[in-house]
Amino acid sequence: MRVCSLFASRSCHIFRRLQQNTLVSSSTTIAAVRRSVTCNEKSGYYVTTPIFYVNASPHLGHLYSAVIADCSHRYKQLQGFNSKFATGTDEHGLKVQQAAEAAGKQPLTFCTEVSERFERLFRSCSISYTDYIRTTELRHRQAVEHFWSVLWNKRLIYKGSYEGWYSTQDESFLTPSQVGDALDSSGNEIKVSLESGHKVEWMKEENYMFRLSAFRSQLLDWLRGNPKAIQPERFQLAVLQWLQEDLPDLSVSRQRSRLQWGIPVPGDANQTIYVWLDALVNYLSVAGYPDHHERWWSVAHHIIGKDILKFHAIYWPAFLLGAGLRLPQAIHVHSHWTVRGKKMSKSLGNVIDPLEHSRMFTTDGLRYFLLRQGVPESDCDYTEEKVIKLLNAELADSLGGLMNRCTAAALNPAQVYPSFCPQAFPRDQGGRAAAEDYRMLEAVRNLPFVVEKHYESMHFYKALEAIGACVRQTNGFVQRHAPWKLDRTGGKDQRWLDTILHVSLECMRVYGTLLQPVVPEISDKLLTRLGVRPDERSFETLDFLPRLWQRDSPFEGRALGTDTGVLFSRLESQKFKNKKSHFK
Numbered sequence: 001m002r003v004c005s006l007f008a009s010r011s012c013h014i015f016r017r018l019q020q021n022t023l024v025s026s027s028t029t030i031a032a033v034r035r036s037v038t039c040n041e042k043s044g045y046y047v048t049t050p051i052f053y054v055n056a057s058p059h060l061g062h063l064y065s066a067v068i069a070d071c072s073h074r075y076k077q078l079q080g081f082n083s084k085f086a087t088g089t090d091e092h093g094l095k096v097q098q099a100a101e102a103a104g105k106q107p108l109t110f111c112t113e114v115s116e117r118f119e120r121l122f123r124s125c126s127i128s129y130t131d132y133i134r135t136t137e138l139r140h141r142q143a144v145e146h147f148w149s150v151l152w153n154k155r156l157i158y159k160g161s162y163e164g165w166y167s168t169q170d171e172s173f174l175t176p177s178q179v180g181d182a183l184d185s186s187g188n189e190i191k192v193s194l195e196s197g198h199k200v201e202w203m204k205e206e207n208y209m210f211r212l213s214a215f216r217s218q219l220l221d222w223l224r225g226n227p228k229a230i231q232p233e234r235f236q237l238a239v240l241q242w243l244q245e246d247l248p249d250l251s252v253s254r255q256r257s258r259l260q261w262g263i264p265v266p267g268d269a270n271q272t273i274y275v276w277l278d279a280l281v282n283y284l285s286v287a288g289y290p291d292h293h294e295r296w297w298s299v300a301h302h303i304i305g306k307d308i309l310k311f312h313a314i315y316w317p318a319f320l321l322g323a324g325l326r327l328p329q330a331i332h333v334h335s336h337w338t339v340r341g342k343k344m345s346k347s348l349g350n351v352i353d354p355l356e357h358s359r360m361f362t363t364d365g366l367r368y369f370l371l372r373q374g375v376p377e378s379d380c381d382y383t384e385e386k387v388i389k390l391l392n393a394e395l396a397d398s399l400g401g402l403m404n405r406c407t408a409a410a411l412n413p414a415q416v417y418p419s420f421c422p423q424a425f426p427r428d429q430g431g432r433a434a435a436e437d438y439r440m441l442e443a444v445r446n447l448p449f450v451v452e453k454h455y456e457s458m459h460f461y462k463a464l465e466a467i468g469a470c471v472r473q474t475n476g477f478v479q480r481h482a483p484w485k486l487d488r489t490g491g492k493d494q495r496w497l498d499t500i501l502h503v504s505l506e507c508m509r510v511y512g513t514l515l516q517p518v519v520p521e522i523s524d525k526l527l528t529r530l531g532v533r534p535d536e537r538s539f540e541t542l543d544f545l546p547r548l549w550q551r552d553s554p555f556e557g558r559a560l561g562t563d564t565g566v567l568f569s570r571l572e573s574q575k576f577k578n579k580k581s582h583f584k
């Protein structure tokens, strides 16, 4: 039995209703609710990152898109979904052609080298993609050719001529209102895209045009009928606003004489397919288009940065509608990272190399920082001091400190999951537990629902905030009862001490389970130390503190894991000051 796709929101909803009616009297009920919201069909989930341009090396922003998608993929798997996760590289177009020329390399050799750099980065940062696509692959070329032919046969593509502005850096056509004046580094007057600041050039050539203008009302209907099609809401509103403006037909090819590095237009060797049409089809190529895409295509979710919203929220849906295909279930947009308040750029020399920084702060450290600090709605700023401060406070001190305290050999010489004593901690107050302790249990019991809700909407920072608040409560619980002061020679004190440790470990088990999508290595270390087996780590079966409800716990009495190492080592800012660094 699999949890159906409605699980999170529906189960949350059902649970809240039950809670309001005070029907939820035990965690058995919670588990039952979770299990009852199931469906027989194997549920699927398909998440994609944008495919990355290979004109330059990967930077922090690229890793951010990939970490968001990875977290979402891991989360769905832990919920019991069959999840597919695609990433890869965008290798055609003028920008890449020029970069290969500048490097004095054959385009394909150049692309392979940079694409492999992305792959290496992703593997080393635990990006658990299930498919890595390169637009120079044959399977992709066939998908693009087929897609083009469908649009052509439906007369949605016609031969015309384009005259207007083009930004090679953005691989984008612009209307006059999107262009402004600027000076280049030598003081020459140039025209730039108002949105990206990149230089634009006037071009005039014969090419193929797509009837984009014919899709305005269908696009409006889609967005009005699906208020969550583009998330967060501010981006959906931005797209609705764009749709009120001019929507001219779109040039979808370039003359072969200017752009050789791309897929030729089927039936016209003098034209090359526009790199964005080529690139967007990658999502279908991975899904198995044109013959076997339905299963995955019906559950597609795109993760994108805000700079490529127009391509994904206007061009792509229009192409798909034209080709008679479904639209993606959702487009999740994230904002950008700046560095010390400035946009990352080669000329400023402030581009963050994610591989270097994942080595400095560990892979999980960097993942945690990006997801804890990144807010989809607004840009976020990256500085090494912030990373160090946050990771030391939340991973090393709070979570790591809690684990050390509750697994310490001094308190638990037998190194087993201690027993819970119902008399010391009765379900209703009256034992040695304090009112705050019951409030903590309530918060931890609700935590999976809170976290799932935030994971579902890609508000990872809110989920981590909620987990962090519970970790603080558990630290407070341990501090309040100071188990190290209790008499450890048997008797009532010993039972109470064991109970304190049992409850703390149960809390830690919940935190470790819920943190898996964000920090897979740290969670694994934590759960292994608690003796939690790999088959006991899913969200579906997470059952907090069954002993409080007089049910058996599979963990009580079980040997703890033998690795007593620290969960996350404190980072010393001094150590990073001597490195090639952005400390100033």
Ligand code: MSP
Pocket: 049, 050, 051, 052, 053, 060, 061, 062, 064, 065, 090, 279, 280, 281, 282, 303, 304, 305, 306, 307, 308, 335, 336, 337, 338, 344
């Ligand atoms: N090749 C296109 C995407 C085609 S998808 C069919 C492209 N590539 S990119 O390499 O320029 O960007 C890939 C992703 O990195 C985008 O989601 C973009 O928003 C993201 N980022 C680029 N700079 C960024 C930051 N400074 N911060 C966060 N993400 C950023 O666009």
